[in-house]
Amino acid sequence: MPYEEIEHTADYAIRAEGEDLAELFRSAALGMNSLIAPHPVHGGMEVAVPIKLEGMDVEGLLVDWLGELAYLAESRSMLFHRFEFEEISERRLKATLYGRTVDSIRKHIKAVTYHNLEVRETDTGLEATVVFDV
Amino acid sequence: MTHPWTRIDRYRYEIPMSFRPDMRVPACFFSDDTLLESLGEDRSIEQLINTATLPGTVKHALAMPDMHQGYGFPIGGVVATRYPDGIISPGGVGYDINCGVRLLGTHLDREEIAPLMEELASALNTHCPSGVGKGGHVRLKPGELEQILETGSRWALKRGLATPADLERTEEGGCLSGADPAKVSQRAMERGRDQVGTLGAGNHFIEVDMVDEVFDATAADRMGLSPGRVTVQIHCGSRGLGHQVCTDYVKRFQKSIAVHGYRLPDRELVCAPINSPEGADYLAAMNAAANYAFANRQVLAHHIRTAFEEVLTGRVGNTGIYQIYDIAHNMAKIETHEIDGNRLPLCVHRKGATRAFGPGSRELPEAYRDIGQPVLVPGSMGTASWVLVGTSTAMDLTFGSTCHGAGRQLSRNMAKRRVKGAALKRELEEHGIVIRAGSMGGLAEEAPIAYKDVDRVIEVVHGAGIARKVARLVPLAVIKG
Numbered sequence: 001m002p003y004e005e006i007e008h009t010a011d012y013a014i015r016a017e018g019e020d021l022a023e024l025f026r027s028a029a030l031g032m033n034s035l036i037a038p039h040p041v042h043g044g045m046e047v048a049v050p051i052k053l054e055g056m057d058v059e060g061l062l063v064d065w066l067g068e069l070a071y072l073a074e075s076r077s078m079l080f081h082r083f084e085f086e087e088i089s090e091r092r093l094k095a096t097l098y099g100r101t102v103d104s105i106r107k108h109i110k111a112v113t114y115h116n117l118e119v120r121e122t123d124t125g126l127e128a129t130v131v132f133d134v
Numbered sequence: 135m136t137h138p139w140t141r142i143d144r145y146r147y148e149i150p151m152s153f154r155p156d157m158r159v160p161a162c163f164f165s166d167d168t169l170l171e172s173l174g175e176d177r178s179i180e181q182l183i184n185t186a187t188l189p190g191t192v193k194h195a196l197a198m199p200d201m202h203q204g205y206g207f208p209i210g211g212v213v214a215t216r217y218p219d220g221i222i223s224p225g226g227v228g229y230d231i232n233c234g235v236r237l238l239g240t241h242l243d244r245e246e247i248a249p250l251m252e253e254l255a256s257a258l259n260t261h262c263p264s265g266v267g268k269g270g271h272v273r274l275k276p277g278e279l280e281q282i283l284e285t286g287s288r289w290a291l292k293r294g295l296a297t298p299a300d301l302e303r304t305e306e307g308g309c310l311s312g313a314d315p316a317k318v319s320q321r322a323m324e325r326g327r328d329q330v331g332t333l334g335a336g337n338h339f340i341e342v343d344m345v346d347e348v349f350d351a352t353a354a355d356r357m358g359l360s361p362g363r364v365t366v367q368i369h370c371g372s373r374g375l376g377h378q379v380c381t382d383y384v385k386r387f388q389k390s391i392a393v394h395g396y397r398l399p400d401r402e403l404v405c406a407p408i409n410s411p412e413g414a415d416y417l418a419a420m421n422a423a424a425n426y427a428f429a430n431r432q433v434l435a436h437h438i439r440t441a442f443e444e445v446l447t448g449r450v451g452n453t454g455i456y457q458i459y460d461i462a463h464n465m466a467k468i469e470t471h472e473i474d475g476n477r478l479p480l481c482v483h484r485k486g487a488t489r490a491f492g493p494g495s496r497e498l499p500e501a502y503r504d505i506g507q508p509v510l511v512p513g514s515m516g517t518a519s520w521v522l523v524g525t526s527t528a529m530d531l532t533f534g535s536t537c538h539g540a541g542r543q544l545s546r547n548m549a550k551r552r553v554k555g556a557a558l559k560r561e562l563e564e565h566g567i568v569i570r571a572g573s574m575g576g577l578a579e580e581a582p583i584a585y586k587d588v589d590r591v592i593e594v595v596h597g598a599g600i601a602r603k604v605a606r607l608v609p610l611a612v613i614k615g
């Protein structure tokens with residue numbers, strides 16, 4: 001499983017993993033989706049949204065990435081399940097997001113936090129724990 | 135097991151500066167044996183010690199008895215820094231800028247309203263949008279959102295959604311000066327545009343309460359509180375706009391750390407000198423978001439008045455609703471406090487802590503100046519809430535601050551595992567509490583067992599003298615998203 005939910009006293013947290021940066025970012029996005037809408041009911045056509053981000057470091061980039069997706073969920077009721085990365089490095093990414101509007105949003109993510117956030121190397125690739133303020 | 139604190143009196147514990155080399159001031163927290171034991175694996179004390187390392191911190195870093203783990207600062211944290219060259223930290227305010235509580239008074243007693251409570255709860259639920267994705271009923275014209283950010287509750291007064299007495303009995307008159315909409319990002323504005331007059335979800339709620347017991351007859355009388363009297367509480371903040379402001383500045387301040395040469399034990403403690411460009415911008419943006427929250431609670435109060443009139447006119451004596459007070463419990467304020475005999479301007483961060491100014495404070499409305507500032511402490515859903523007043527001891531010990539609520543002790547998942555929303559709803563209803571909840575999962579997350587015992591938290595602040603009990607309220611109806 002590329003992500004799992006972990007315990008947090010006041011809010012929500014996930015641990016995501018992937019063999020490289022693109023997979024880690026994808027896993028983290030899917031993990032956040034599972035908090036926003038665990039049983040999504042999709043409507044409408046698939047939509048493609050381009051995205052370009054720059055961060056101070058890989059953790060900052062991950063926070064911005066998830067922040068963009070949380071914003072699109074809140075403002076357009078859209079969840080994204082497929083990601084094509086044209087470019088991804090520790091401080092930049094350029095990608096296309098593919099997703100649909102969804103009827104069954106359970107949770108709003110108020111913010112993606114830096115709490116305990118560190119992208120770590122593991123035997124199989126990379127992992128990160130992300131805490132969301134809800 | 136060794137721990138870094140020593141008990142200095144019945145309710146106060148201190149961690150000396152010598153405990154860690156990067157501490158600039160001691161850390162001090164208020165608690166008792168039971169509350170301390172319930173902390174378990176929670177990292178709030180470590181976070182409190184971290185806040186004692188912030189540049190410009192004055193006297194001591196504090197935590198209130200409802201403390202629990204937060205982002206950077208513990209929830210329940212109070213830290214004052216020198217103004218203007220000390221730091222300001224968005225983590226010391228929280229993502230929900232000016233999350234706070236408003237208490238409204240009525241002229242009704244429980245007996246009059248009990249037969250009509252189901253109808254009233256439904257009307258409140260209809261008039262006060264709550265829950266995920268719900269927009270507000272107030273349509274803003276171009277430029278109006280900027281006015282809300284600049285003038286807060288004064289915008290609502292101009293719009294006919296407030297009375298002058300409402301503003302007089304709101305912290306800061308419902309309008310912080312120095313707010314600048316230009317320092318609020320377009321994305322934050324977008325998130326806030328449709329959310330004026332909405333409750334949101336999570337632990338936000340509207341509650342119809344009854345005064346259960348009075349502890350200070352003079353103060354209670356001043357607020358119009360007597361046993362059996364019906365009141366209404368609103369607990370919410372600055373919604374998506376405030377969350378985005380915090381997110382924007384936490385990101386912007388990441389760069390400040392290197393520029394100013396800070397070494398921080400936690401990235402969520404990012405900060406900048408108040409008189410730096412980014413520090414000044416954050417203060418102006420935070421004040422704008424705070425004004426949004428005051429306006430938000432004011433519009434909700436207006437909707438509550440509408441609901442009461444709609445359901446109760448002709449069926450009870452007096453449907454009028456008046457403002458008792460409105461407080462912020464996630465804010466940073468520029469205030470003057472006495473430190474070692476000198477009156478100093480300070481930036482007081484209160485994150486999950488409430489201002490509790492004592493009698494004689496000029497900032498208080500005339501009606502309360504001799505009794506002290508009303509302090510509103512909502513309990514968890516289905517349990518008691520409290521009205522207290524600020525004290526001169528709070529001015530001495532805690533920069534005029536006290537607790538804000540019960541504080542969580544169980545994770546949301548743990549709460550949902552132990553409690554099913556539908557069963558909790560039935561149990562609350564069996565206790566005579568009417569519930570309107572948008573989500574059963576959300577209800578379970580807010581179950582009383584997920585929170586510390588609010589009565590115990592109140593005993594600590596009252597016993598320590600940093601607030602004085604006035605009245606205990608119990609719920610009659612709860613509306614949440």
